[in-house]
Amino acid sequence: MEEDYSAVSITANLGTSIIGRRVIYFPRLPSTMVKARQEVQREAAEGTVIIAGEQLEGRGRVKRAWLSPPGNIALSVILYPPVTCLPYLVMLASIAVARSIEAVAALKPQIKWPNDILINGKKVCGILLESQVRKDRVIYAIAGIGINVSLRAADFPEIQLTATSLNEELGRKISRLALIRQLLVEMERLYLSLPESEAIYHEWESRLITLGKRVSVTSSYNMLEGIAESVDRNGALMLRQDNGRLIRIIAGDVTLREK
Known part of the structure; x- marks a missing residue:
């Protein structure tokens, strides 16, 4: 049915x-x-959620295509937070997804800096935050979330070694409806806790699989390698290079390396 x-x-x-x-x-x-974005231009209320049964042209970080065929979850949430809360939205969304997967699917998700959700080392969810700020005021923030629920990674050769889905990990189907409802509840619970963001930061930090690992970080202009030493309160990664230099990285794509 x-x-x-x-x-x-x-x-x-x-x-x-x-x-x-x-x-x-x-x-x-x-x-x-x-x-x-179109709904923002129409002055959509805060908390408005856009959901697609199938997303045809989704994009992740660094403009990568994000596959979301029927049976998965693709949604975006419109928010108007204070500018001081903006750095915590990625943390908030990542935690909300992880908590929801734990509650509905009883799996053990981990976060790869900054906002990829992994299960058994493979990506099951991508999160994208887009915002516009003018004169220290957030015009809008949109949290885009894509969760692989029923995706068969083997059907997509370009991602079959790096991606998975909840159904594949469980060996059975889960309810997308239950997962979305849980996700919205978790997001609200965390959002309402702002600007008291210390607990959000610490939970996000504790869930990061990246810390203490040797990683390479690729951005649009360079690639750096070293030990992911820590993350600061704004979500930036502190990377310790082999020469001892500590680099603060705001954004990039992380690959875990063998030591």
Whole structure:
């Protein structure tokens, strides 16, 4: 029997006051992020969620394509936080996804800096944060989240060694509806705890699989290698190079290396 995956079923008795109060569901979209930007221009309420049953042109960090065929989760959440809270949104979203997977699928997700969710070393979720700030005021922030629920990595040769899905890890199907509802509840719980962000930072830090490991970090202009020593309160990675130099990295793609 096909699971009811409508906006009504997602919001029914959800119990949130901001995130998920309004859900806009589309069976198919090029990109939930693009649609969320359009909704911002229409002055969408904070916490509005855009969900696509199938996303055709999703993008992750560094403009990588993000596959989201039917049966997976692709959504974007519109937020208007204080500018001081902006660095914590990626942490917040990562924690919310990890907690939701634990609650619904009983798996043990880990976070690879800054915001990839892994299970058994393979990527199951990607998170993208987009924001616009003007004169120390956040015009908008959009958290895009893509979760592989039913994706068969073997069907996509370019990712079969690095990606997985919840169904593949469990060996059975889980409810997308239950996972989305849990995710919205967890996001709201964490969002409402801002600006008291210390607990968010510490939980995010404790879930990072990256720390203490030898890594390479690739950005649009260079590649650095060293030991991922720590992360600061704004989410930047502190990388200790072999020459002893400590580098602060704001963004990049991390690959775990053998020591």
